[in-house]
Every structure is written in C-alpha cells, then in structure tokens.
Amino acid sequence: MREEVEEVLEEVRPYLRAEGGDIELVDVIDGVVRVRLKGACAGCPMSQMTLKWGVEQYLKKKIPSIVRVEAI
8 A cells, every 4th residue: 555655645735835845754544644744744734734635635535445544
C-alpha cells in the first residue's frame, strides 16, 4: 500500500510545491497515512485544512482503504 500512497502523493505534490511546500510520506499503518509537511506547508496556518480537505480526501478517493491522514 505504501507504493500506492506514494504514487497518489506524487499527483498532489505539484500543487503544494506551487505554494512553496511539499509533503513526505513517513508511514502507512492500518489505513492511517502519516506524512510530514515541509517547506511553506510546515508553518502555514491553513496546513491542516489542506491536509484534511485536500490530501486526505484525494487519497481516500484514489485508495478507498485509507482511513485518515495525519501530519507528524
């Protein structure tokens, strides 16, 4: 599943990079995806919205077995 998640994150990265940020996959355990926000995303007050309403929703759409996405 890790490879699937990484492929989907590659589709999301251009949008984050356009704003000066990035996302790194840390782990996938029992449908929970753990990521690290980098660059401008790491300190952005809107990062949790981007994570939940952008990244998480997109991952769930592409990989239905995803339960949630957490930033660490």
